Amino acid sequence: MKETMRSVQRILAVFESFSIDRTSLMLQEIADRISLPKSTAFRIVQSLEKAGYLVRLEDQQYCLSFQLTRLAGHVRSTLGIREISRPVLLQLADRTRETASLHTLSGSHRICIDAVATVAAPLRMVAQPGEQVPMVAGAGSKVLMAFMPPEKLSAMVVEVARLTKRARAEIEKELQQIRDQGFAVSHGERLLGISAISAPIRDAEDQVRYCISVGAPTVRMRINEHEIVRSILIAAADISRQFGAATVDMQDEIRFLAKDTGTITHRISD
The missing domain is CATH 3.30.450.40 (GAF domain)
Structure with missing residues (x-):
């Protein structure tokens, strides 16, 4: 159970490492922002890319995909x-x-x-x-x-x-x-x-x-x-x-x- 929770926390941390000021990041920058070794960050990022939640750009930086926009559309409009x-x-x-x-x-x-x-x-x-x-x-x-x-x-x-x-x-x-x-x-x-x-x-x-x-x-x-x-x-x-x-x-x-x-x-x- 603890291992599952830790994996979920790491995935969410990758998503939240992006910001308005930094919409694309190099792998090392992601690793630094979530306080993980580059090798561990690479495994998470690679899995998210394969699942369609991250996009690898030509300059080898990563950015969030439109999959997140699709999910955001499911949020209840009345949620206050x-x-x-x-x-x-x-x-x-x-x-x-x-x-x-x-x-x-x-x-x-x-x-x-x-x-x-x-x-x-x-x-x-x-x-x-x-x-x-x-x-x-x-x-x-x-x-x-x-x-x-x-x-x-x-x-x-x-x-x-x-x-x-x-x-x-x-x-x-x-x-x-x-x-x-x-x-x-x-x-x-x-x-x-x-x-x-x-x-x-x-x-x-x-x-x-x-x-x-x-x-x-x-x-x-x-x-x-x-x-x-x-x-x-x-x-x-x-x-x-x-x-x-x-x-x-x-x-x-x-x-x-x-x-x-x-x-x-x-x-x-x-």
């Missing part, structure tokens, strides 16, 4: 972020034993799209689908702000600075830190005694239009903060991958961003 994220939210709620939720941005408000809590607790954070909150505080709002396109972010920072009486430079510094570490943590910013951790969800265009969050009473969050950060980074990467983000890039990002919290990631090896 809520449908993709729901199973991951359930797993995250189970793992953290807290409330997991999905959010997006609409104008100057953050909207809760979905929320689940699988474990009954006498004290827990409650998030309601459809709930709208101003983009002035909280981990989810900060994540959505941090990854906004620069032209939209500037106006939002001005508005948040006006409403919160904070300096623009202070807000911009905080948002840069969130971009650098890949997640946000807030304690009692919106509701006293309630904390949240949020991480961005990327799409096929590497844009962040959604974020995933875990909310909990501050007393429990502070005890389990590092573990929840690990769990939410993995969950955000899982949703992002299914939403079209580049898997290899996401794995590298988790490995880099979550190293201080001890996240365990799987590296493809020979």
Whole structure:
């Protein structure tokens, strides 16, 4: 079973080694990108070429074939972020034993799209689908702000600075830190005694239009903060991958961003 899973991971890694900037690659480049010996990469690439999923060009570079376009046409047109994220939210709620939720941005408000809590607790954070909150505080709002396109972010920072009486430079510094570490943590910013951790969800265009969050009473969050950060980074990467983000890039990002919290990631090896 492990050998089969490893073979599948390697095949997917070959597909994902291609990018918009590099639509064709030499064999050695593919091997380098998936961290495999050239001989092992050659066997995988040769099999994919024979199956019609890769094309070898005249200059000995490889590119993806139209077989993948054909398969992409079978993807359900109605498959949306809520449908993709729901199973991951359930797993995250189970793992953290807290409330997991999905959010997006609409104008100057953050909207809760979905929320689940699988474990009954006498004290827990409650998030309601459809709930709208101003983009002035909280981990989810900060994540959505941090990854906004620069032209939209500037106006939002001005508005948040006006409403919160904070300096623009202070807000911009905080948002840069969130971009650098890949997640946000807030304690009692919106509701006293309630904390949240949020991480961005990327799409096929590497844009962040959604974020995933875990909310909990501050007393429990502070005890389990590092573990929840690990769990939410993995969950955000899982949703992002299914939403079209580049898997290899996401794995590298988790490995880099979550190293201080001890996240365990799987590296493809020979």
